Amino acid sequence: MSLTIALAAVLAIAAIAGWLGFSRAGRLRGTTRLHSLPIYHAAYAAMWAALPALLFLAVWSPVQSHFVDQAVLASPEGRTLPAFDMQRESIMSEAREIAGGERDSGFNPESPALVPRFTEAEARFATIGGGIAILLALAAAVFSLRRASPQFRARTGVERWLMALLIAASLIAILTTLGILLSLMFESLRFFKLVPVSEFLFGTQWSPQMALRPDQAGSSGAFGSIPLFWGTVFIGAIIAMIVAIPLGLMSAIYLTQYAHPRVRTWMKPMLEILAGIPTVVYGYFAALTVAPHVRDFGIAIGISSASSESALAAGLVMGIMIIPFISSMADDSIAAVPQAMRDGSLAMGATKSETIRKVVLPAALPGVVGGVLLAVSRAIGETMIVVMAAGLAANMTANPFASVTTVTTQIVQLLTGDQEFDSAKTLAAFALGLALFLITLVLNLIALTVVRRYREAYE
Known part of the structure; x- marks a missing residue:
């Protein structure tokens, strides 16, 4: 099972949970007065079924590639790879692309032997991640549907979910800006260890071409x-x-x-x-x-x-x-x-x-x-x-x-x-x-x- 299938299953569970929440609230509305409208009960159930599972899939997707790489390296074929990191990464990258259908063959002779291992590991970990996401969606859907009652404040729960989404959207923009600033600062500090700040800020000559040998012209830059x-x-x-x-x-x-x-x-x-x-x-x-x-x-x-x-x-x-x-x-x-x-x-x-x-x-x-x-x-x-x-x-x-x-x-x-x-x-x-x-x-x-x-x- 791929993560795409798991995503579709989670969305389907969320839709079903929303429909069940709406139907149950509608039946309760016929006998007593509800605190929240049926549409809020439907939205509450759908959000609980979808959002935790989708968050898990978003975290699992990048983590899965790490698990796959470790599983391939632990296989008999992976243990025979060169110890040099760059060469080994090149072979792994080629095998990963061949397994994913992005290319037909690679330059390294060791790549084809790793393709079945990549295919097997990706299928296994995708099934694990997708299964956990589906179980999480089902458990959350059951939890949200069991809470449906005339006194339940579904509208308040929906508003809290939406508030959390708005805060997350705001944090994404802030954290992105902070990440850009920190990446620039760290690399700039490495640069200022090689070149004085005064030369960079007040120098009037710009020629960053660094020579490979000291006897070449402009070797100092x-x-x-x-x-x-x-x-x-x-x-x-x-x-x-x-x-x-x-x-x-x-x-x-x-x-x-x-x-x-x-x-x-x-x-x-x-x-x-x-x-x-x-x-x-x-x-x-x-x-x-x-x-x-x-x-x-x-x-x-x-x-x-x-x-x-x-x-x-x-x-x-x-x-x-x-x-x-x-x-x-x-x-x-x-x-x-x-x-x-x-x-x-x-x-x-x-x-x-x-x-x-x-x-x-x-x-x-x-x-x-x-x-x-x-x-x-x-x-x-x-x-x-x-x-x-x-x-x-x-x-x-x-x-x-x-x-x-x-x-x-x-x-x-x-x-x-x-x-x-x-x-x-x-x-x-x-x-x-x-x-x-x-x-x-x-x-x-x-x-x-x-x-x-x-x-x-x-x-």
């Missing part, structure tokens, strides 16, 4: 991150924001204050389509269409060093990409401003443009700031546009026609291909990720402070 963060700020927070903030804010003002409802019905969805275009398409557009024109413009105005890969080309396209983030949130915030504030301003003799500038926009500022923050976060995390239009050179320059790179682009470069996770070159990616995480956190705190201050002024 250079891990100054300032050029990378300057490129990130230059492209994502300066050029892109110069394009996105005015266009996004003005489009939101037009759509909410001036556009005819029929025009708004068509234009708003068309504007938000920009947010759904894949970033690789923006990258192609930046590299093949925008970058050549930017280079030709730079040469035309006398900048001979204008490159076909430039910060200006990437920033322009990135600004177009994030217009919907600013426009949508500004649109919602402006539309949420009470009509009484507009009417009061107009009644005092202010024009429509003055009302927008001095009343509507200040009142909608928290939402506008939130949209700008979201856009900045989206921009500094962009990779494909920078790779295809801005290049990979870590230059610290204010020339928008020069090639620069960003933090996310370098993280991709450092972790692409076969890498040694004990080298400073690879560990530098985690240090860059941690620094970018902290920068984003600071931006969020600043935005929350601004929003709180202005929100208190208008409450």
Whole structure:
């Protein structure tokens, strides 16, 4: 019996338990007054039958693979495998994939002998796990059905289950964020044991290529991150924001204050389509269409060093990409401003443009700031546009026609291909990720402070 069959059986038991709970409560309702409606008795029985068993299956699924590996290694064929961990893991992985039907054969001659052992062990442990889950579902269903009575508070039990599910969903998000932070911190600490923190934070040279021999050029490497963060700020927070903030804010003002409802019905969805275009398409557009024109413009105005890969080309396209983030949130915030504030301003003799500038926009500022923050976060995390239009050179320059790179682009470069996770070159990616995480956190705190201050002024 596979875990899929066990899952289907658990769901079937839950459905039957729910139907029995509903029927039993319905019969009781005909003779006496119930504390909870029959639908709550049905939901209570179904939840008790399903959730504990499903939780067990979720825990058993990853544990089962460990038990299977141990059973295969304990078999006569498994005891003959090489003692070297990497070679043994390669053989086990091939045998596991052949047994699962993912491939027909492997490169290691020992793999075919392990396939029957894997098949047998997986079937055995799947039967054990599935049987336990089914028995657990049956026991929980019987327990929940026996509790059905006129005085039983089924609605309270259902609400507790739902509260537990909501808390679990919240904890998943929190624990995921904590896990990401801890993984970045641990790997970053390993990096800072090899490279001084001062060099990473204040160095102006970035060349993480570590040589294999001391006599090779650049054997010491250079891990100054300032050029990378300057490129990130230059492209994502300066050029892109110069394009996105005015266009996004003005489009939101037009759509909410001036556009005819029929025009708004068509234009708003068309504007938000920009947010759904894949970033690789923006990258192609930046590299093949925008970058050549930017280079030709730079040469035309006398900048001979204008490159076909430039910060200006990437920033322009990135600004177009994030217009919907600013426009949508500004649109919602402006539309949420009470009509009484507009009417009061107009009644005092202010024009429509003055009302927008001095009343509507200040009142909608928290939402506008939130949209700008979201856009900045989206921009500094962009990779494909920078790779295809801005290049990979870590230059610290204010020339928008020069090639620069960003933090996310370098993280991709450092972790692409076969890498040694004990080298400073690879560990530098985690240090860059941690620094970018902290920068984003600071931006969020600043935005929350601004929003709180202005929100208190208008409450």
